[in-house]
Amino acid sequence: MAAIAPIVATLWCVAALLITGAIAVAVGRLKWARWLIYGSSLTVCAIACAVAIVHLIARPAAVSEIVLPLGLPWIGANFRLDALAAFFLVVINLGGAAASLYGLGYGRHESAPERVLPFFPLFLAGMNLVLVAADAFTFLLSWESMSLASWALVMTHHREAENRKAGYVYIVMASFGTLALLLAFGLMAGPEGGYAFATMRAHGAPTGLAGLVLALALLGTGSKAGLVPLHVWLPLAHPAAPSHVSALMSGVMTKVAVYGFIRITFDLLGPVSWWWAVPVLFAGAITAVLGVLTALMQNDIKRVLAYSTIENIGLIFVAIGLALAFEGNGMKAAAALAMTAALFHVLNHALFKSLLFFGAGAVLTATGERRMETLGGLLNRMPATGLLFLVGAVAISALPPLNGFASEWLMLQAVLLSPELPQWALKLLIPAVGAMLALAAALAAACFVRAFGISFLGRPRSPAASNAHEVDGLSIAAMATLALLCLLTGIFPALVIDALAPVSSALTGSRMPVQTHVAWLSIVPIAESRSSYNGLLVFLFITASASLAAFVIHRLASDKLRRAPAWDCGFPDPSPATQYTADSFAQPLRRVFGGFAFRATEVVDMPSPGDGRPARITVTLRDLAWDLIYDPIIRLVAYLAERLNHLQFLTIRRYLSLVFGALILLLLILAAWS
Amino acid sequence: MDKLAFDVAHFLAGSLVLVSLMLLYQDRLSALLNVFAFQAVVLALSVAWQAYVQDAPHLYLTAAIALSVKAIIIPVALHRMIRRLGIHREVETAVNIGPTMLGGLGLVALSMVVILRVTAEADMYAREDLAFALSVVLLGLLMMVTRRNAVSQVVGFMSLENGLILAATGAKGMPFVVEISVAFSVLVAFIVIGVFLFRIRERFDSVDLQAMDDFRGERR
Numbered sequence: 001m002a003a004i005a006p007i008v009a010t011l012w013c014v015a016a017l018l019i020t021g022a023i024a025v026a027v028g029r030l031k032w033a034r035w036l037i038y039g040s041s042l043t044v045c046a047i048a049c050a051v052a053i054v055h056l057i058a059r060p061a062a063v064s065e066i067v068l069p070l071g072l073p074w075i076g077a078n079f080r081l082d083a084l085a086a087f088f089l090v091v092i093n094l095g096g097a098a099a100s101l102y103g104l105g106y107g108r109h110e111s112a113p114e115r116v117l118p119f120f121p122l123f124l125a126g127m128n129l130v131l132v133a134a135d136a137f138t139f140l141l142s143w144e145s146m147s148l149a150s151w152a153l154v155m156t157h158h159r160e161a162e163n164r165k166a167g168y169v170y171i172v173m174a175s176f177g178t179l180a181l182l183l184a185f186g187l188m189a190g191p192e193g194g195y196a197f198a199t200m201r202a203h204g205a206p207t208g209l210a211g212l213v214l215a216l217a218l219l220g221t222g223s224k225a226g227l228v229p230l231h232v233w234l235p236l237a238h239p240a241a242p243s244h245v246s247a248l249m250s251g252v253m254t255k256v257a258v259y260g261f262i263r264i265t266f267d268l269l270g271p272v273s274w275w276w277a278v279p280v281l282f283a284g285a286i287t288a289v290l291g292v293l294t295a296l297m298q299n300d301i302k303r304v305l306a307y308s309t310i311e312n313i314g315l316i317f318v319a320i321g322l323a324l325a326f327e328g329n330g331m332k333a334a335a336a337l338a339m340t341a342a343l344f345h346v347l348n349h350a351l352f353k354s355l356l357f358f359g360a361g362a363v364l365t366a367t368g369e370r371r372m373e374t375l376g377g378l379l380n381r382m383p384a385t386g387l388l389f390l391v392g393a394v395a396i397s398a399l400p401p402l403n404g405f406a407s408e409w410l411m412l413q414a415v416l417l418s419p420e421l422p423q424w425a426l427k428l429l430i431p432a433v434g435a436m437l438a439l440a441a442a443l444a445a446a447c448f449v450r451a452f453g454i455s456f457l458g459r460p461r462s463p464a465a466s467n468a469h470e471v472d473g474l475s476i477a478a479m480a481t482l483a484l485l486c487l488l489t490g491i492f493p494a495l496v497i498d499a500l501a502p503v504s505s506a507l508t509g510s511r512m513p514v515q516t517h518v519a520w521l522s523i524v525p526i527a528e529s530r531s532s533y534n535g536l537l538v539f540l541f542i543t544a545s546a547s548l549a550a551f552v553i554h555r556l557a558s559d560k561l562r563r564a565p566a567w568d569c570g571f572p573d574p575s576p577a578t579q580y581t582a583d584s585f586a587q588p589l590r591r592v593f594g595g596f597a598f599r600a601t602e603v604v605d606m607p608s609p610g611d612g613r614p615a616r617i618t619v620t621l622r623d624l625a626w627d628l629i630y631d632p633i634i635r636l637v638a639y640l641a642e643r644l645n646h647l648q649f650l651t652i653r654r655y656l657s658l659v660f661g662a663l664i665l666l667l668l669i670l671a672a673w674s
Numbered sequence: 675m676d677k678l679a680f681d682v683a684h685f686l687a688g689s690l691v692l693v694s695l696m697l698l699y700q701d702r703l704s705a706l707l708n709v710f711a712f713q714a715v716v717l718a719l720s721v722a723w724q725a726y727v728q729d730a731p732h733l734y735l736t737a738a739i740a741l742s743v744k745a746i747i748i749p750v751a752l753h754r755m756i757r758r759l760g761i762h763r764e765v766e767t768a769v770n771i772g773p774t775m776l777g778g779l780g781l782v783a784l785s786m787v788v789i790l791r792v793t794a795e796a797d798m799y800a801r802e803d804l805a806f807a808l809s810v811v812l813l814g815l816l817m818m819v820t821r822r823n824a825v826s827q828v829v830g831f832m833s834l835e836n837g838l839i840l841a842a843t844g845a846k847g848m849p850f851v852v853e854i855s856v857a858f859s860v861l862v863a864f865i866v867i868g869v870f871l872f873r874i875r876e877r878f879d880s881v882d883l884q885a886m887d888d889f890r891g892e893r894r
Contacts, residue, residue, distance in 0.1 A: 653819060656818050660815050
């Protein structure tokens with residue numbers, strides 16, 4: 001290992017993934033192709049993950065670079081592996097390995113494996129390349145190949161009209177995002193065309209244009225990550241793909257976008273100014289609350305998960321915004337805290353969102369259904385999947401002792417440092433953002449109580465749900481691995497925080513205090529006197545008290561046999577329709593927030609007495625992003641296209657005159673320029 | 675010597691622009707072809723002078739190609755063509771000569787202003803040369819826009835290409851391959867256009883592009 005530089009090893013892994021994709025084209029239709037392709041993806045991702053972990057732990061400050069004679073001739077293809085890239089490589093390859101393992105089992109039920117297998121390794125290779133790219137050309141090329149490969153995966157089941165629409169919206173938004181990034185890099189490269197990241201880093205932000213670059217970066221990476229209002233493609237595209245790909249897109253690809261934003265703002269754009277934080281905080285807070293509110297209203301379990309991804313991206317962007325605010329004011333320790341919280345949440349979200357999508361995929365395999373209204377009672381039929389899904393749901397709801405709590409707690413600790421900021425704008429904005437974070441966390445808990453409760457508890461609402469069977473062992477193994485990692489990072493957050501120290505010191509010039517030296521594995525973000533958290537202690541307490549309670553109840557309470565008239569436990573009518581439904585569970589929250597956030601309207605159609613037909617309640621929700629932004633744009637484009645249509649039918653001389661006129665106009669502009 | 679070399683190059687390139695302006699007001703096709711042949715001769719002289727000044731023998735070959743293909747082969751072939759088509763006495767313009775000439779003068783002025791402003795640091799030869807070359811290109815384009823007959827559009831296109839050759843030979847160190855390929859592509863374009871002319875003629879009994887537009891049912 002010592003002989004090969006880590007960056008070279010990573011590039012070999014990318015090459016291996018590309019070769020795997022090429023082989024998949026040839027053997028995709030064969031029965032055993034799944035074992036070969038997912039097996040080698042799993043191996044390669046595991047190796048790449050190990051390389052990145054070793055780089056991050058063993059030589060945290062080292063930077064491994066290489067220039068290949070590809071790409072633009074005068075700069076070549078630059079690749080660079082530093083602490084930030086290494087951390088994201090760990091996240092991506094962890095998710096990639098888990099998805100490959102899950103794919104080994106889940107892929108058995110795939111109706112068209114030849115449409116999935118070639119693009120799956122290609123997608124992984126694209127994401128890995130984005131992280132190690134060190135010039136704008138290589139970055140954008142990798143970014144586009146990642147987008148295109150994932151688009152092909154979204155279009156796997158292209159015979160369903162809904163999926164075609166999802167693919168279309170996705171490719172439009174992805175192209176828009178890449179255009180924004182292209183312009184951002186163009187501005188940073190300047191008139192001399194310094195497209196290598198090293199050059200951009202050296203001369204920093206173009207004077208007076210930092211705000212424009214920031215806006216473009218926010219648009220470009222935000223459209224991939226799913227910031228409101230650029231999120232419209234995400235809840236369409238993520239559920240449309242096969243479940244292990246959904247897990248990759250939601251858990252992993254959005255993190256590549258987060259990486260891009262951190263790379264541009266903290267690394268390439270030069271010294272951070274405090275006002276950069278304002279748009280990021282706004283976008284993040286709105287995204288978090290709207291994402292989880294919409295998730296609460298959904299009935300398709302994979303769309304619930306997709307909207308919840310939007311919420312978590314909002315949380316991560318809020319933490320990045322906090323880091324920008326502190327960094328811009330020279331508060332290094334606070335910036336390190338916020339940045340560590342953001343990165344920690346990146347890791348956590350990759351773990352539990354992949355786990356939850358795997359669980360949704362297992363439910364889909366077992367029942368053929370994604371609509372929660374047709375599920376129910378699955379915990380008895382699929383105990384392992386149910387338990388693992390519950391672990392993921394608890395983690396994403398930020399309940400201790402799992403990992404979601406640790407990172408969101410760190411974010412709130414960073415929010416509590418905001419009174420020390422000098423700017424009044426931030427002093428007033430950040431507590432409001434903190435309140436939004438708290439609201440989002442509470443709503444997320446409600447959302448996952450609903451998702452788990454409606455799908456797994458109660459009684460089955462359809463024959464498909466009552467005939468469900470547990471899924472195969474490999475899928476469960478993939479879920480169990482992720483659940484175990486969620487638990488471990490939740491119990492031992494100190495280890496993760498210390499592993500993140502080189503990343504935060506490379507970005508903010510500071511790091512959080514060393515945590516592994518603190519007694520009893522507690523974490524202390526600022527000082528012992530202010531706050532500390534011990535995941536292990538909470539875990540032990542919960543385990544001990546829950547076991548004790550179970551023991552006491554079983555030993556003492558149910559000892560005697562009692563006979564009594566049944567109160568029926570709220571089930572006088574044996575029909576499953578009497579249970580709480582997903583919509584009825586969400587109704588109180590919809591009444592509180594829906595009118596404002598979705599222009600929700602409820603119409604009750606009550607038949608008059610004596611009329612035999614059933615009463616109906618109709619709920620309409622509007623998507624404001626579509627109504628206020630996208631529909632006007634679509635109408636404008638259609639109008640312009642209509643007006644320009646006659647240009648298709650001009651005479652040859654008119655066309656020549658147009659060319660001539662354009663040329664003369666450009667020359668006139670050039671002549672009048674200086 | 676240096677001064678003389680510059681003056682002669684300047685004179686020849688300027689003559690090329692002058693001949694381009696002459697092309698604009700030729701309203702009979704045979705006269706147009708004669709002026710075009712004359713333009714090619716001037717171009718060949720200019721390129722040969724550049725070959726002498728820059729001490730670049732391969733440019734003599736370019737000059738020879740310009741002279742043989744553009745001053746002799748193409749005009750002769752076009753003359754035969756219009757005779758066979760029976761349009762050698764035809765008079766045609768889409769736009770009146772007065773405004774066209776004024777526009778042409780404006781274009782020459784524009785290209786001078788643009789080139790002299792943009793290439794402030796460049797070599798003196800190259801600056802003058804590029805300014806004249808851009809004028810020739812723009813005038814060729816103007817001719818393509820203002821003429822309605824397919825043959826005069828071909829001539830406009832070739833005169834535009836003459837401007838490109840002038841620009842290419844004026845800049846030092848332009849590889850010979852570029853010029854050769856440009857010359858051959860023009861020859862091929864000429865053949866293709868010639869073939870098309872006859873096909874158009876067969877179908878519409880005219881090479882006036884108006885006929886094609888009428889056929890498509892377009893309004894003007």
